[in-house]
Amino acid sequence: MNYKDYVKWDRMPTTWCPGCAIGTIFKQTAFALADIGLAAEDMAVVSGIGCSGRAAGYFDVDSVHATHGRAIPLAEGIKRANPRLKVIVFSGDGDLVGIGGNHLLHASRRDAGLAVICVNNGIYGMTGGQMAPTTPVGEKTLTSPHGSAYAPLNIQGIVTSNRRHWYARASTFHIAHLQRVIREAVEWPGFAFVEVMGFCIENSGRRLGFKSGHEMLTKLKADYKLRPGAEGLLGERELGVVKHDG
Ligand SMILES: Cc1ncc(C[n+]2csc(CCOP(=O)(O)OP(=O)(O)O)c2C)c(N)n1
Ligand SMILES: [Mg+2]
DSSP: OOGGGGBOGGGOSOSSOTTOSHHHHHHHHHHHHHHHTOOGGGEEEEEOSSTGGGGGGTBSSSEEEOSTTOHHHHHHHHHHHOTTSEEEEEEEHIIIIIITHHHHHHHHHTTOSEEEEEEEOSEETTTTOEEOTTOOTTOOBTTBTTOOOSOOOOHHHHHHTSSSEEEEEEESSOHHHHHHHHHHHHHOSSOEEEEEEOOOTTTTGGGGTOOSHHHHHHHHHHHOEEOOSOOSSOOTTEEEEEEEOO
16 A cells, blocks of 8 residues: 555645644554555544544544534544444544543543544644643643643653553654554554644744744754653653553
C-alpha cells in the first residue's frame, strides 16, 4: 500500500491554512496506515467538528464526520457492530477533551477498541481560538486575553488511570516518532490515545507573537524531547508511550 491510496485527491487542497499542523498529522496517519498495509474495507475513520475534524472527509475510506464531541461514541458503535474493523478517531482537543470529555472518560474505562488521534493545538481553532481544556496555564487566547488561569487537563492521567491502557504523546515536529506511535495505536487491540502536540498559526500563534507555522514547529522542537525507554509516566515535556496490557 502507498499513503496516496488513503487520500481523496479530488478534495485537495484541504481547507487547512498554510502552515497548519493538521496536514502533517494527517499525512503521517496515512503513512502509518500504508505501513500496516490496512485495506480500506477493513477500517473506518470518525472525526468530530473542528479544523481537525475535517480529516474524516479527506481519507479515502469509509468515514463519518460526527457531531461536535461525539466522535468517540459514534466510533465505538461502529466497532461494536463490526469488531473486525480497525476504527480510527481523528479529531481536535476541543472536540475530544472539551465537549467530548465525558466520552473519553468512559470509552477509555471500557477499553473500547479504538485508535484515537488527537490534534492538540491548545485551543478551539475553527471558531477563532477560544481557550480549551488543553490551553497551557498563562497562555493568551481569544477568551483569555490576560492568560489562561487554569492548568490544562491531564490527558495522560485520565487514560492511564484505567488498568489496561495505551497512551502516547507525540509532536508534529518529531514525525518519525509520530508515524511509529500512530501505527502502534492502530495495532493495539484496546483503547489507544495519541496526543499529538500541534499548533495553530492563524487563530493562536499570531496572538502569541509567532510569525509563521514554521516558527511554531521550531518551538515544538525546542520544547519536547523523546524519552528513551518506557519507565513510568511521561514528564510534561516528554514524548513517548505509556502502556499496560493487564
Ligand atoms: C454543539 C456545538 N457546539 C459548538 C460548536 C462550535 N464549534 C465548532 S468547531 C469548535 C471547536 C473545535 O475545536 P477543536 O476540536 O480543538 O478543533 P480545532 O479546530 O482546534 O482543530 C466549536 C466549539 C459546534 N459546532 N457544535
Ligand atoms: Mg483544537
